[in-house]
Amino acid sequence: MQFTEKAKKTIDACRFCWMCRHICPIGNANGMERCTSRARALGLSMVVRDITTIDAAIENVYECSLCGACTKECKTGWDPVLFTTEAKLEAAMAGAMPEYIMTLLENVEKFGNVFGKSECCTKLGEKIATLPKTEDVLLFVGKNALYQTCCQVKAAIDLFEKAGVNFTVLADEPSSGWDLFFLAGGAEETRQTMKACAAALNGFKKVVALDPNDARMFLRQYKEWGIGLTSPVVTFTSFVADLIAEGKIAPKKSASVYTFQDPASLARDLEETEPARKILAACGETLEMLEHGKDTNIAGNLIMAQYMPETIAKVAARRWQEAIRVGAKTVVTANPDDHAALKATQPEGMELASIQEVVLANL
Ligand code: SF4
Numbered sequence: 001m002q003f004t005e006k007a008k009k010t011i012d013a014c015r016f017c018w019m020c021r022h023i024c025p026i027g028n029a030n031g032m033e034r035c036t037s038r039a040r041a042l043g044l045s046m047v048v049r050d051i052t053t054i055d056a057a058i059e060n061v062y063e064c065s066l067c068g069a070c071t072k073e074c075k076t077g078w079d080p081v082l083f084t085t086e087a088k089l090e091a092a093m094a095g096a097m098p099e100y101i102m103t104l105l106e107n108v109e110k111f112g113n114v115f116g117k118s119e120c121c122t123k124l125g126e127k128i129a130t131l132p133k134t135e136d137v138l139l140f141v142g143k144n145a146l147y148q149t150c151c152q153v154k155a156a157i158d159l160f161e162k163a164g165v166n167f168t169v170l171a172d173e174p175s176s177g178w179d180l181f182f183l184a185g186g187a188e189e190t191r192q193t194m195k196a197c198a199a200a201l202n203g204f205k206k207v208v209a210l211d212p213n214d215a216r217m218f219l220r221q222y223k224e225w226g227i228g229l230t231s232p233v234v235t236f237t238s239f240v241a242d243l244i245a246e247g248k249i250a251p252k253k254s255a256s257v258y259t260f261q262d263p264a265s266l267a268r269d270l271e272e273t274e275p276a277r278k279i280l281a282a283c284g285e286t287l288e289m290l291e292h293g294k295d296t297n298i299a300g301n302l303i304m305a306q307y308m309p310e311t312i313a314k315v316a317a318r319r320w321q322e323a324i325r326v327g328a329k330t331v332v333t334a335n336p337d338d339h340a341a342l343k344a345t346q347p348e349g350m351e352l353a354s355i356q357e358v359v360l361a362n363l
């Protein structure tokens with residue numbers, strides 16, 4: 001069995017107190033009790049006791065976005081995300097992966113991304129090809145943005161060019177391992193993908209990760225697993241906030257009213273909440289949604305949208321409702337997962353912009 005003693009203890013530590021119930025974005029969206037970490041712990045407790053096999057619990061495991069909201073709330077102080085990721089490895093080793101997950105894994109193997117795409121949009125591909133080769137700054141765009149929100153990658157490139165950053169984007173950018181980590185947990189394939197990515201990144205003076213999920217991999221998982229990434233990595237939001245602080249770009253404050261959709265990886269895993277707010281403060285007024293900062297709720301998940309799109313659409317719709325409730329006119333995103341889901345559900349009269357688009361609009 002693949003569960004570590006720590007994961008088994010975490011499963012058994014659940015007091016079924018329900019303090020994590022109200023916070024789960026998936027459980028809240030589809031109204032299903034089984035989607036909370038409490039229910040998942042109950043199901044997996046039977047797996048670790050050999051009362052049932054992983055086959056019976058695995059669909060439920062893939063209903064978790066790994067957003068960590070329950071980890072923050074869990075009164076035991078343990079991390080329910082831990083047993084969820086270990087359950088995926090257990091299923092992989094037992095040959096019990098659901099068919100829809102196998103399809104995504106096959107896409108990663110064949111195309112290098114879960115979406116089964118072999119090329120990004122032509123305009124972006126042409127733009128990347130014109131960038132000078134340099135070892136100064138690498139803008140690491142990530143598979144999700146490259147294939148699902150290419151306009152946001154283009155906006156990030158435009159912003160760096162306006163700021164005079166000496167940077168490049170890899171035409172054959174490898175995966176950070178986030179997709180495999182999400183799908184198969186700590187499998188050997190995940191580790192090998194991370195090692196290959198580290199080898200491609202080492203040598204750059206700085207790596208700026210556009211997608212917080214990639215940043216989370218580089219700054220947390222690589223360290224935890226001893227993957228030799230030697231180039232310093234920063235998040236896109238912290239890098240842009242520094243560009244403003246250093247006067248390399250000077251957005252003018254407008255009358256726009258924004259609300260920031262904190263990415264879970266950024267706010268919770270990396271504990272970064274202020275740089276995006278500093279950027280927005282330079283561009284206009286900011287109103288906060290009830291669940292913001294470390295208490296954020298996700299608006300989307302691009303991998304889950306491949307196999308449970310209706311639930312992800314409901315997750316995004318709840319965030320729009322919250323933005324409307326606080327009186328914001330524009331929801332600002334800093335990751336492709338939230339951006340894609342919010343775009344697909346955008347209500348009439350509301351605006352959506354990535355943080356790089358906000359800065360560009362106010363220069
Ligand atoms: S990690 Fe997020 S999606 Fe998963 S059970 Fe916890 S709150 Fe729900």
Ligand code: SF4
Nearest residue numbers: 014015017018020074
């Ligand atoms: S908050 Fe923690 S202990 Fe309470 S039900 Fe949720 S996972 Fe179990």
